[in-house]
Amino acid sequence: MADTKDRRQPGPELRALLYTDFDGNPADPDDVIADALDDGGYLERTPGLTAILQDPAADPAARLLACCALTSWADPLGYDTVLRAAADPDDVVWRGQSADRFFSQDDTFGQLADAVGASRDMVDERGTAGLRIAAARALISLAGRVQYDRHISSLLSREIVEAAQGEIDATVGRGITRLASGEHIPYDLGLQLALLTVAMKTYDEPGANDAMIRLAAAHPGERALRELADATGSSLWSL
Template sequence: MADTTDRWQPSPQLRALLYTDFDGNPADPDDVIADALDDDGYLERTPGLTEILQDENADPAGRLLACCALTSWADPLGYDTVIHAATHPDDVAWRGQSADRFFSQDDTFGLLADAVGSSADTVSERGTADRRVEAARALIALADRFQFDRHISSLLTRELVEACQDEIRSVVEGGITHLASGVHIPFDLGLQLALLTVAMKKFDEERANDAMLRLAAARPGERALRELADATGSSLWTM
């Protein structure tokens, strides 16, 4: 979850909700979120996390964790919060509360992408499949401007790719133009675009192949070229 500094500590309420397992023992939030799906344990933790998420005066890192948990559980408030964050990316209170280890850039949208992706098994039970798709669309639409790194793959499952074709096409086109402009980009946009163009092949192979060629010409970086090579089975991309 959030890669916060050693000085950050969860509030007592958040510690009880996401840092304590269902036997009352200290635990990692990722484990608590996963275990909460067993025997509908998430129902016990949802009200408290809803309170934290909706409290504008609460610790931003805590609100981010609450949003990730609720979204992972296919909660409608979680999805709606992701959609709002993605459509108002510069106004999100928790931006900067988590950073990746490679570029030291904000990776909060990547965490939200993982949460949306991991909620697949719960949407039918909760009747929130449409909201999940909307959340995925909103996040994918950011991928030419904000860091996701490999987290974008969480949104590129077959069912989401099918539902987000327009967003993928648009982001790939905008992203290649941005990359080709030569402007400094503080994250690995090339990798994100490579992953998206590979996903595009599932529904528009001709356009995807053309996008791959243009992406390679824009000097997307070694990681991106390796993705293209792996996806096509050709080492020519890396030569």
């Protein structure tokens, strides 16, 4: 989970739900979210987190954490909230409530990507596999517009890539055009696009190779070029 927990002290409701383990001890939200899956503990904490997520007066950072928890648990409301956020990313209440440590840029959509990815093992139990795929496709469509950094990899499992080929192709194309325009982009868009082009190789190797060449020509940065080199086994990308 992100820097949301470092920005302010959680309120009593959120502290009880995500900062307290199932033995009543202080805990990290990441651990609580993971432990809640072991014995069905997520069921007892879902109503409280649902109330926080749906409360427009609640602290935005608390709502982000609630969304990430519910999404990690493959909850329909979590996925629906991700879909609505992806539909209007510039007007999401919790934008700016979490920042990465590398670029100090908003990474709230990266947190949502991780939550969608982490929910993979729960969707069969909860009957929400289709919602997970829909949420992943919506997030991938934003990868040319918002920061994910390496969080984008959480959306590149086999079953998501198979379902999101159209979104990947379109996002890579738009992203390369944006890079090539010379626009100042305050995060590493090149890395995100490189990871997507590597994923393309699983279903369209010629198209992926062409995209990699176009991406390299757009000066995507050293991290992106290293990804291309690692994926192809060629050091020529770094020359």
